[in-house]
Amino acid sequence: MYRGALLAIGLCTSLPAAAQGADDVARLTRLVEQQQARIARLEARLAMIEGTPPPAVAAVPLEQALPSDARPSPPLRTAAQAPQRPRSPAPLGQSLPSDAHPPSLDARLARIEQAQKEGVHVDWSKGTPEFTSADGRFSFRPRGRILVDLATTTGSAIPARNMTATTARSLRLGFEGSIGPHLSYLLEGDFADNDVAIKSAYLAWTTRFMGQQAEFALGNRLNDRGLDGSSGTISVPFLERNFVGAGIIPVRGFFGLGAAARIYGDGWHVGVQVSGDDINNPGTQGDGLTIGARAHWNPVKTADWLVHLGLWGFHEEIAADATRPTRSIAVGGFFNDNLRILPGSFADARSGDGYGVELGTFHKSLWAYGEYGARRIENRAGASTDQSAWAVQAGWFLTGETPPYLTRGGVWSRPKVLRPFTSGGSGAIELATRYEELDYCDNPTAGRGTALTLGVNWYLNNFVRLQLNAIDWTVANPTQRGGATDHGQTLIGRAQVAF
Structure with missing residues (x-):
């Protein structure tokens, strides 16, 4: 009886120990299975990033994971082996990977991070992809623009001016980029007015000069001349630049092939440009020579107020083959060639001098500015003719955006739309008005004209704009119908995509 009692006591004490050992085995089994599943998921994610099939991962036998005193008698089955990756010959000098010793997770992550450092970053914020190296x-x-107009003119006493038409104001395509921290480049071709021409085509070197940022450029570049004249068509508040920017201009036009230098400070800049004729000039005669300069200053620059002052001028030696020293200027939109201020004739033009002044102010969502410009042309016989133009204009962003004026260079840019229409918002809505006058009539064969414009701009996002301009114009050209003054109205709509 004594021995039986001891045996019963021993059995009772061993049962809980056996049960506890079985619980430990089950818990460790679940832990190993969870670790294997986690490793398998990590391997699959790495394989997706690396673009390769996941390596074979075998389940670790439980008897290797458990302590020897807790090892069960029958071993657990291993997981199914994943198919082997097909091998291909490696380049000379590189060892083949070993299936028995696959790269560690740390090594593979390091390889992915290195690949990202050597990769290319892509930014779509400007409408087209901008590719930038990781460093x-x-x-x-790539960059470009699409400007398509629909316009109608009525009220003119000259029937040919009363017309309705569509036109591609500008179809431009090009590219820009940078090489290193200092060198940049830009090339653009443009189809406009039934003609194809090269526009911007230059190299620029940006560096520090006298403690300020400086830029030196070689090639065909938009000139620095007035607030509107120094800004692109896609950036000015109206469909076209004002009469000062369009009419008080050297023979070579908006672009000239040559060299330019600009220094930028905090709220100011100074630029000079020396150039020959436009890059599209036929090579039958020697080029003219134009030397131009412009400076702007922002004497007031606060969170709510900004004041712009500008001054510019140029001197030109006109090439002998220049038959049109003065441009005809569109009054009721670029589409209507019958409605222009005519430049008249001025034979044997030898030189020209022009200058202009600028004054503008910006307050929160409001802006206003005015420009005045004048030019004198002399011919080889000693005769001269004077030209002048002025414009005042103002605008208001109803949706709260600030005017897209850049203190770096004193030029127009494009607004940063607060609530893009393409993302479910209202877009940016701007109201603008302008009155301008151009006077060529110091030349008896040339004309003069005025225009009052009311405009609405709807920016769907930062690079898409819809415009509507209503223009009340007056034109007097002495060589047309006895010099009678003509008056009418033009309504123009434009769809613009600029990227």
């Missing part, structure tokens, strides 16, 4: 030393971006 920022190289960039490339």
Whole structure:
């Protein structure tokens, strides 16, 4: 009886120990299975990033994971082996990977991070992809614009001016980029007015000069001349630049092939440009020579107020083959060639001098500015003719955006739309008005004209704009119908995509 009692006591004490051992085995089994599942998921994610099939991962036998005193008698089955990756010959000098010793997770992550450092970053914020190397030393971006107009003119006493038409104001395509921290480039071709021409085509070197940022450029570049004249068509508040920017201009036009230098400070800049004729000039005669300069200053620059002052001028030696020293200027939109201020004739033009002044102010969502410009042309016989133009204009962003004026260079840009229409918002809505006058009539064969414009701009996002301009114009050209003054109205709508 004594021995039986001891045996019963021993059995009772061993049962809980056996039960506890079985619970430990089950818990460790679940832990190992969870670890294997986690490793399998990590391997699959790495394989997706690397673009390769996941390596074979075998389940670790439980008897290797459990302590020897807790090892069960029958071993657990291993997981199914994943198919082997097909091998291909490696380049000479590189060892083949070993299936028995696959790269560690740390090694594979390090390889992915290195690949990302050597990769290319892509930014779509400007409407087209801008590719930039990871170190920022190289960039490339296609750029262009599509400007399509629909316009109608009524009220003119000259029937040919009363017309309705569509036109491609500008179809431009090009690219820009940078090489290293200093060198940048730009090339653009444009179809406009039934003609194809090269526009911007230059190299620029940006560096520090006298403690300020400086830019030196070689090639065909938009000139620095007035607030509107120094800004692109896609950026000015109206469909076309004002009469000062369009009419008080050297023979070579908006672009000239040559060299330019600009220094930018905090709220000011000074630029000079020396150039020959436009890059599209036929090579039958020697070029003219134009030397131009412009400076702007922002004497007031606060969170709510900004004041712009500008001064510019140029001197030109006109090439002998220049038959049109003065441009005819569109009054009721670029589409209507019958409605222009005529430049008249001025034979054997030898030189010209022009200058202009600018004054503008910006307050929150409001802006207003005025420009005045004048030019004198002399011919080889000693005769001269004077030209002048002025414009005042103002605008208001109803949706709260600030005017897209850049203190760096004193030029127009494009607004940063607060609530893009393409993302479910209202877009940016701007109201603008302008009155301008151009006077060529110091030349008896040339004309003069005025225009009052009311405009509405709807920016769907930062690079898409719809415009509507209503223009009340007056034109007097002495060589047309006895010099009678003509008056009418033009309504123009434009769809613009600029990227």
